Amino acid sequence: MPTPRTLAALLCLMPLSMTVQAQGADAPYAFSNGYPTAQTVQRVYDDVDLNRALQSYRFFYPNVSMMHLWNVNLALGQVPNKVFTLLQGTPKKQVFTANSDTPYAGLMMDLSNGPMVVELPAGPIMSVVNDLNQRWVADLGLPGPDKGQGGKYLFLPPGFDGQVPEGYFVATPTTRRLLLMLRALPKGGDEAAFALMKSVKVYPLDHSADWPAPQWIDQAGKSSDISPVAIESTLEYWRELHQLIDSEPALPEYQNYYGELAALGIVKGKPFAPDARMQRILIEAAQRGNQQMRVQSLADxxxxxxxxxxxxxxxxxxxxxxxxxxxxxxxxxxxxxxxxxxxxxxxxxxxxxxxxxxxxxxxxxxxxxxxxxxxxxxxxxxxxxxxxxxxxxxxxxxxxxxxxxxxxxxxxxxxxxxxxxxxxxxxxxxxxxxxxxxxxxxxxxxxxxxxxxxxxxxxxxxxxxxxxxxxxxxxxxxxxxx
Structure with missing residues (x-):
């Protein structure tokens, strides 16, 4: 009778001709002679791509939310650097957790042609600037360095290497496009707050004397949906993410995440053209990813x-x-x-x-x-x-x-x-x-x-x-x- 040691040695020498399956999976991966079966190859790539898409969905959600806001604002008549919008956060405005505590305004800014200046008057203004990656750029007014006393803010495009003049509060975003959310405390009523916001000046650092004063679109009492809810569980989510990736500078600290997107076919400089298989995976990831974020956010x-x-x-x-x-x-x-x-x-x-x-x-x-x-x-x-x-x-x-x-x-x-x-x-x-x-x-x-x-x-x-x-x-x- 062979000893236990001999049996162990014989087992080690046996050829791996049998099919080995992972245990506990609802559709297990199967291998023969160490190689995956055709079904396993398909399943693994589907699983890997879905996992990449789920991670990417959650990570880039704030970026897509901001890209969508930019696109909707353009459709509503805003013109970057020139035409801005006066708003009130009433139930008529579909936007994430907006408030009606103060009147506010949305100012789209584009630094593609060079630095821009925002000149604030003194007064009870509360303002913040985020870029299209929805990353903080600057606070202005009461929460900012001017402390409500007014001042000039200079926004430099990414990679700017020119001379920076003195006399400005300076900030550099990670994208060329920015959104300035302007708010004024209604100490003299909403009309006084709107008047104060309309006195804000926006102009290029190097501008001619005939640069026009901003125009203001009054949308305070109008209905609009500027939230990403309509696209957040659809293929359009990924299309707008590709639009952002393709049109703005890459952010070095996002390199690994860009790698995940590239494996899904979302690459700067290349068209977004997912085949039927990838469309199915991206839509599933958008739906599941959104549900996962809902749980994390509202059932923390x-x-x-x-x-x-x-x-x-x-x-x-x-x-x-x-x-x-x-x-x-x-x-x-x-x-x-x-x-x-x-x-x-x-x-x-x-x-x-x-x-x-x-x-x-x-x-x-x-x-x-x-x-x-x-x-x-x-x-x-x-x-x-x-x-x-x-x-x-x-x-x-x-x-x-x-x-x-x-x-x-x-x-x-x-x-x-x-x-x-x-x-x-x-x-x-x-x-x-x-x-x-x-x-x-x-x-x-x-x-x-x-x-x-x-x-x-x-x-x-x-x-x-x-x-x-x-x-x-x-x-x-x-x-x-x-």
Whole structure:
């Protein structure tokens, strides 16, 4: 009888003529003589390409979101550097977590022909610039280096090697095209805020005396959809990503991600022409990737998401250190994906958790029992007064499907301290209501929600004070009212 050692030796010498299968897979990979079967070859390449596409979808979502916004703004009549848009964040505007706390304006800028200057007047302006990679470029006005005193900002195109003059706040984006989101506090009413924004000047660094003043399109009361929802689960998502990759400089730190895209046929300088197989994979990745981001964003399970251990409120932004989601030599990709799935624009001033920050955002998607908020139910939110805001505060309600302000017969999605809630408090506590109908006596402190629709909210504080961060003040949770 052979010994166990002899049996082991004989087994090692046996030819690998049998088919070996991976265990536990729903459609296992199969190999014969060490080589993959034809079915395995097809399955592996499909799986690898789908994995590349899923990773790329989540990583480039903020870039595509910004590219789509650029394209929609062009269609709505904006002209880079010359014709800009005045807006108000009402439910008529479908855009991720926009607010109606202040009037604002969108300014498209293109540095393809050289540096551009943005000249701000003194006044209560809050502004931020992001490029088409949706990366922070600069804060202007109150949160910026001019501190609301006005000043000239110079934006240099990527790779600029010319002489930089003195007397400017200087910033360099990673793309030639930028979006400046301009906001003005309505201290004298919305019309005064619009007038202040229209006094902003935009011109080339080297410009002639006849360079025209900006024109302004008033779209404050008009309906429009500038969110990427219509394309985010379709092949068009990848087409617009290719458009961005093909038209802007490559970003060195994205090299590995560009490599993933190249394997999918998305390459700078080459047409986007996926065959039927690749189209199927890209569409599946867009659909699944979007669903994955929805879970990460609206059903976050990270321990650091909670603003307070005894509340359901979450930090809308998980990384407060900077506007780039960087921490300890890495990028917090989960935090980046959570934010950009539900919001547009990044800025250190928006993220900072310290007194003196421009603003502070908390996300509320669950009631005090941990259930997701339901449009068919009525909820009460108790807000202790005074709210620690040097400027103002608000609560805004968003549709969980569109991540835009809810649509209702009120045409109202926000309760604001400067408007609806002026003087509204009861023994030091304001009671706000959300549901299909208003409780008697609280009609001015109520937002109408729609049965059959989920919703979430942002609690915003502008000019937050120390107790907003140290636990000395906190709002209640949403409580269902039977």
């Amino acid at each position: 399970r990270r321990d650091d998401r909670l603003a307070w251990p005894d509340r359901r409120w979450e930090w809308a932004v998980l990384r407060p250190e900077n506007g780039a989601f960087e921490i300890d030599g890495r990028v917090d990709l989960e935090a980046r994906e959570k934010w950009f799935y539900q919001a547009l624009i990044a800025s250190p001033a928006m993220f900072r958790r310290a007194p003196g920050a421009g603003s502070l955002y908390w996300l509320g998607s669950r009631d005090d029992q941990g259930a997701f908020l339901d449009g068919s139910k009525t909820y009460r939110l108790k807000v202790p007064q005074p709210v620690p805001a040097r400027l103002f505060w608000s609560v805004t309600v968003y549709d969980s499907q569109t991540r835009s302000q809810i649509q209702n017969s009120q045409n109202l999605a926000a309760l604001r301290s400067m408007v609806e809630l002026q003087g509204a408090s009861n023994a030091g506590v304001s009671e706000l209501y959300f549901g299909p109908s208003a409780p008697p006596g609280y009609e001015k402190q109520w937002i109408k929600t729609e049965p059959g629709k989920g919703w979430f909210s942002y609690f915003r504080i502008y000019g937050p004070e120390a107790v907003a961060f140290n636990g000395g003040w906190k709002p209640g949770d949403f409580e269902e009212v039977k």
